[in-house]
Amino acid sequence: xxxxxxxxxxxxxxxxxxxxxxxxxxxxxxxxxxxxxxxxxxxxxxxxxxxxxxxxxxxxxxxxxxxxxxxxxxxxxxxxxxxxxxxxxxxxxxxxxxxxxxxxxxxxxxxxxxxxxxxxxxxxxxxxxxxxxxxxxxxxxxxxxxxxxxxxxxxxxxxxxxxxxxxxxxxxxxxxxxxxxxxxxxxxxxxxxxxxxxxxxxxxxxxxxxxxxxxxxxxxxxxxxxxxxxxxxxxxxx
Amino acid sequence: xxxxxxxxxxxxxxxxxxxxxxxxxxxxxxxxxxxxxxxxxxxxxxxxxxxxxxxxxxxxxxxxxxxxxxxxxxxxxxxxxxxxxxxxxxxxxxxxxxxxxxxxxxxxxxxxxxxxxxxxxxxxxxxxxxxxxxxxxxxxxxxxxxxxxxxxxxxxxxxxxxxxxxxxxxxxxxxxxxxxxxxxxxxxxxxxxxxxxxxxxxxxxxxxxxxxxxxxxxxxxxxxxxxxxxxxxxxxxx
Numbered sequence: 001x002x003x004x005x006x007x008x009x010x011x012x013x014x015x016x017x018x019x020x021x022x023x024x025x026x027x028x029x030x031x032x033x034x035x036x037x038x039x040x041x042x043x044x045x046x047x048x049x050x051x052x053x054x055x056x057x058x059x060x061x062x063x064x065x066x067x068x069x070x071x072x073x074x075x076x077x078x079x080x081x082x083x084x085x086x087x088x089x090x091x092x093x094x095x096x097x098x099x100x101x102x103x104x105x106x107x108x109x110x111x112x113x114x115x116x117x118x119x120x121x122x123x124x125x126x127x128x129x130x131x132x133x134x135x136x137x138x139x140x141x142x143x144x145x146x147x148x149x150x151x152x153x154x155x156x157x158x159x160x161x162x163x164x165x166x167x168x169x170x171x172x173x174x175x176x177x178x179x180x181x182x183x184x185x186x187x188x189x190x191x192x193x194x195x196x197x198x199x200x201x202x203x204x205x206x207x208x209x210x211x212x213x214x215x216x217x218x219x220x221x222x223x224x225x226x227x228x229x230x231x232x233x234x235x236x237x238x
Numbered sequence: 239x240x241x242x243x244x245x246x247x248x249x250x251x252x253x254x255x256x257x258x259x260x261x262x263x264x265x266x267x268x269x270x271x272x273x274x275x276x277x278x279x280x281x282x283x284x285x286x287x288x289x290x291x292x293x294x295x296x297x298x299x300x301x302x303x304x305x306x307x308x309x310x311x312x313x314x315x316x317x318x319x320x321x322x323x324x325x326x327x328x329x330x331x332x333x334x335x336x337x338x339x340x341x342x343x344x345x346x347x348x349x350x351x352x353x354x355x356x357x358x359x360x361x362x363x364x365x366x367x368x369x370x371x372x373x374x375x376x377x378x379x380x381x382x383x384x385x386x387x388x389x390x391x392x393x394x395x396x397x398x399x400x401x402x403x404x405x406x407x408x409x410x411x412x413x414x415x416x417x418x419x420x421x422x423x424x425x426x427x428x429x430x431x432x433x434x435x436x437x438x439x440x441x442x443x444x445x446x447x448x449x450x451x452x453x454x455x456x457x458x459x460x461x462x463x464x465x466x467x468x469x470x471x472x473x474x475x476x
Contacts, residue, residue, distance in 0.1 A: 010284055015303075036326050036340075040278030040287035046248055047285055049278035049322040051344050065253075084287040088274050088429070093450075096379055097368050098386040102274075106289050130335050141334055142418045148336040171437040180380045183444050184437035187453050191326070194426030199332075199409040203419045212331075215425050 011110055011161040021164040024059075030107045030164055031056050032229040033222035034085040035133060039063065041081040041113065054083065055132040057233070059159045061109060062116070062125050064152055078112040081157055087222060091187040092170060095177040103170065103186070109162040116154040125154045128232065135231040136211050191221045249348060249399040259402040262297075268345045268402055269294050270467040271460035272323040273371060277301065279319040279351065292321065293370040295471070297397045299347060300354075300363050302390055316350040319395055325460060329425040330408060333415040341408065341424070347400040354392040363392045366470065373469040374449050429459045 003024040005011070013020025021027065031037075037054045040047055054063040061083055089103035116122045126149065127138045170186035195217040198208070214224045241262040243249070251258025259265065269275075275292045278285055292301040299321055327341035354360045364387060365376045408424035433455040436446070452462045 035329065036324065038276035038278075038287050038289075038322060038324070040276075040285040040320075042280055042283075042285050045280075046318055046348070047278040047280050047320050049276050049287055049320040049346065051276075051322060051324040051326075051342065053340060080284055082278075082285050082287040084276060084289060086274065086276070086289040088289075091273065091371065091453075093372065093375070096386070097364055097376060097382050098390070100368055102291060104289065108287065110284070126335055130338055133329065134331065137331070138335060140420045142415050142420070144335050148334070152336070170435060173437075173439075177380050178439045179441060181441045181444060182378045182380070183447050183450070184440065185446070185450070186435040186437075188432030188435065189429060189459055190432050191427060191429045194328075194428050197408060197424040197426065199411075199422035199424075201411075201416045202422065203417060206419060206421050208423070209421050212421070212423070215329075221427055 005159065005162040007163070008161060011108065011163040013163050013165050016165075016167075019165045019167055021166065022162070026164045026166075027107050027109070027162045028056065029226070030087065030105050031061070031085055031109070033226040034087065035221070035225050037063070037083050037085045039081055039083045041079055053129070055128060055229070057128070061111070061157045061159060062129070062154060064126070064129060064154045078114055081111065081113045083109045083111075083157060088189050088191075089168065090170065090189055092172075093183070093185050093187065094171050095173045095180045095182055095184050099171075099173050099177070101167065101172075103167050105164065105166045105168070107162060107164045109157070109159045111157040111160045113155055113157050116156050122154050123149065125156075126152060129154075132232045133225065133228050134211050134215075135228055137209075140209060140211075193217055193219050193221055193224060243397065243400040245401070246399060249346065249401040251401050251403050254403075254405075257403045257405055259404065260400070264402045264404075265345050265347070265397075265400045266294060267464070268325065268343050269299070269323055269347070271464040272325065273459070273463050275301070275321050275323045277319055277321045279317055291367070293366060293467070295366070299349075299395045299397060300367065300392060302364070302367060302392045316352055319349065319351045321347045321349075321395060326427050326429075327406065328408065328427055330410075331421070331423050331425065332409050333411045333418045333420055333422050337409075337411050337415070339405065339410075341406050343402065343404045343406070345400060345402045347395070347397045349395040349398045351393055351395050354394050360392050361387065363394075364390060367392075370467050370470045371463065372449050372453075373466055378447060378449075431455055431457050431459055431462060 004022045052063045085107045087105040092101040171184045242260045290301045324344040330339040409422045452465045
């Protein structure tokens, strides 16, 4: 019930270690509430930090790209990678420069990257890439062609180590600084949905389907994404 | 006037090359509108993707960390790094799985990382780390102590190569798919400021200073950050 990722020098939260969490529940919840991540990997000695959409099944992370991508072709040999998700929650304006900070919830996940080669697993992954954001949507779409499936590469990474790091405390100053006569505040930052913009070329009579109801203007993106994830993986985590 | 970063196989936008931009104006505007970035670097062969606050002066990027950090100590030898900023603008729900996408504006900047050792440059960097978000704020704070300055490491990276990648077109389907009877939409995503939360321990009579006026509830974070940056660097880019 209280499964955790192993901790070693790579993923141990060394600085501000009270902010570190390694249990599956904390790590997975932060991953599943995000659509976007950044992946670091190395090509010819050059680190690359790439933003991409991604999702999780169990302790496996998936993302995708073009089969024509040189980067992806280079990633099929089990190269090490680090996938990071950051929920940016506030800018903290304290009474000293040193205590300026930010509230955030982040996950760093480490593992080795492989291409998904098995046709059935690839087909399933391409379905879940869409359905984890909008459950059941693939069945509502023009079916994918074999050429499209061939043109898309799906990458997977089994999480070997992971850590979550959470700061959620707003302004914290040195005790002797609270008398210093300057303004201090927490500036909340929120990532929210705007008003959905229907395609101007919709077929007459088409209505917005029920599986998009969770995506409404003003709602935090992470709330809608986490809710969709839970509906797409009703047994827990895929 | 139309300066651009050199383009080579590392930073050339290969896939969807029409989305690529290399001019300083486009790259810098996307960097200056962000407070948070992700940096990729390599420690003992392991790529690390780390979220951090950062800022730019000219073609130099700065970020900071604890002097006690093993990662930062390992970065003082001119190691290669990649700093990426991503503005996530929408989820695009098209009529086929293949045309599902996202609108975004991202920058990948490549260079070599060094610690800022010069005391005057370090002091100036610690000032601008705060003032680029809130111009003039450092002068309003309890001054930093020599111990605090010593405990903080500042990292810099001169941008050798960079590319911006922009997708801003919402739903685009294959021409023959527009008749397919399903719903398609662009779901806007916005990162905005919430209502500022004053520290409960403010000294009596302290009022919110004018240099925070740009940070008001509902405003896009990137707008407030870009405005503050422009005020902090009135001559253009530091």
